[in-house]
Amino acid sequence: MKSSPHRWLLEHIPEWERDGLLTAEAARTLRERHLAEQASEEAHSGLAHSRLAQIVTGSLGALLVGLGLIAVIGYNWDDFSRPVRLSFAFLPLLAAQLFSLRIVLRGQTVATWVRECAGLLQALATGACLAIVSQMYNLGGEWPDLLFWWMLLSLPLVWVLPSKAVAVFYLTAVTVWSVSRMDDVGPWYNSPVMYPVLLLGLLPLWPGWPPRHVPSVFMRWLLTMSAIVGLCGAATFASNTWGPALAGESQTDLWLWTLIAAVLVLFPLSPSGMAESLGRKPQVVLGSLWLLGYGLAGTFSESNEFLLEGVLEDFTGPWTWGLLAVMAAFMMIAAFRQRWAVLAIAAIGLLPVIAYPLAAMLNWVSTVYLFGLGVMFILLEFTGRRGSPRLGAALLCALIIARMADSQFSLLTKGLVFMVAGVAFLVFNLAMTRQGRGHALKTP
Template sequence: MNSKFIKELPELVKQDVISEEIAIQIERYYELKQTNAPNRLFTVFGVLGSLLVGLGVILILAHNWDNFSRSTKTIFAFLPLIIGQLSVAFSILKKKGKTWKEASGTFLFFTVGSSIALVSQIYNIPGDLSTYVLTWILLCAPLIYLLKSDMLAILHLMFITFYAYEMGYSNYYSNETPWMYLVLIAIAIPHYIQLLKHKTNDNITSIFNWLYPLSLTIVLGTFVKDFSELGFLMYILLFSIFYNLGKIPFFDSQKLRKNGYLIFGSLGIVILMLTMSFDSFWSIDQLLFFAQESYLSLVLFIINILILGFAFYKNWMKSFNLFQYVFILFGILYLGGLNLPVVGTIIVNVLILALGITTIKIGVDKFHFGILNYGLFIITALVVCRFFDTNMSFVIRGLLFVGVGLSFFLTNYIMLKKQRSKVKTLKK
């Protein structure tokens, strides 16, 4: 029950804002909602309990493993798996609540992995870590929809990210690309769409709003093999996709902390462009148009164009926002200015300054101190970067820092003053 809101009901009745009958109806509504809602704390402890039980069984078996015969080892390898399957079947057939399904599904997920590992060890079946994880993921993927489990979807995302990391980064020189990751992440998307439709404002949906961009950010680098210079462009395009998705009204109307796409996109663009603001970056030996990275960059660019085009079609673009178009400007600059260090460096610095000013304007328009100070932080970061790679005197550098510090104080002061005057006007 929303206790704070319920406590306000007597005051609202006293002030004749609502009638006593309406207050009683509201209280009953929240009581009924609380009764029908699953116990989240119980669900969390159920999942944790399953994890601890699974780990405890593994530790007990591991301690006495060498004393068992091969047949006994095989029985112990499959026994947890059978128990996990029976618990899941019991949850489904008896139509148990979400806690039962989450706990049994989590237990079965880890028993599948342990059984595969144990059988491979007992019978000396060869294989590498990425193949093992891939087999594990594919076997457990149907459980996401069979149990409608959020925890299994989270585990799925975590393990496919690890699979791609293991194949792409740990075996970097093998030139393997984890293309299967794209199939695996697509498997979990229908579950995510259902959460967006039916649990838009729930915390679990917010977790996925952060996990998807985090996973894609980690994994994109595994697709960079032959032409590493294009990796920066690929990441700019990916972060632009995140930002443009985050500006869709469905996500943009939510609280900022729940919009992982917008935050990942904005921070990613700014950090990468600050990295590229040094003249030492703008140098490349050759440009490979038929490399894997070139095709991926083209695909990411087209996705950005499609999102922007759809936003224009739906009339979502109410005002100009440089962040939403930076991928076009940077794409042209990146391909045209690779061997022109001076031009590339100057334009990128101007772009970063413009992004900072754009962010400040957004903060002022929304009366949002966090966004306002983020814009000032972008400009401060640019000044700090130039502090280390220019020959300006310390007096000029000091004056720059004083100017930035004063801008922090003045903009926040003016914003606070406007906010107070607005509150006074509303009271009148």
């Protein structure tokens, strides 16, 4: 179990008492106060765990009941008349709706797990109704068609009940639907380009959005992964449909996906959102990983032609210009909020454009830029600002390993350069540590 500050304090009181730092009276007062607070903290933590277990178990139960209903309908009871078969699906829907209505009328007094169960049951009962109708009338269309209407009809439950479980269903369904439509040649309104519009249904769940809903870490990760898959699907579809001559080739998709990563990294956050830890900002983590990977790929001379060809082709498609416009707007907001590190990472996506006039120099531009980025992340920390020395060190290591793969330099040259660079880092580190100690001793 994670140690609390109260427990830490209680463990150190005897030691401080022995050393004469605390009087017996002060130690007793501290013990009484912090024992009570520790007990209350543990009780709260236990209660939260118990509530989560209830929500998970309840949702699982509702999910199983709903899926069971769909499976029973899937059996196809064609010995019964149509009205009887319809009642198999409509009566459970009615029951689920009445159950949900009772919860809506009772408001916030209802336990969370009951609300989640009701939401899931109603969403699944809706799906069962749609499934039985299309089964009875032998309707054509693939399962994503059914999924589309199912998720739209379930969406209001996210806000009315409100139900997080239905939000998870909607988000998953939107993503699956978009991916399933990626390679289709159909009208735009039945394609992944609808993904951003469909995602608006969950807008207040986005991180950084001001209203009162603060999304959980799980929901943030799910939203980010959905956005990555959905937006990349939309970009690929748009590129295939209205895009360049090379549409469908991986080099055209690659730069579009990189621009999406940059947009995600730059996604505007409120001041409180910016202050949160990186683990609570999956869009920054995943987007940065993609961009750094893309940047590293750009440092290889062999990939120059491939990457630049994709960029040149992408400029002929409207989707690219749309992404660049959004990216420019987000960059301005990021600059206004002084998110320099995020801006520097997002700019990796623009390196091929910067390097384009220099023809085959993308590998050098990328190498210099990433090296500078790695050093900057480390130096920021030494100057007392918020840097990321581990990321900086990892980036430099990755660059060094990448250069080991270069065959145009001899192993001797590479070895000597690496050793000199390594010694320089060690000396710098020692100097900064000494300087830090000197500051600490001078501080009263």
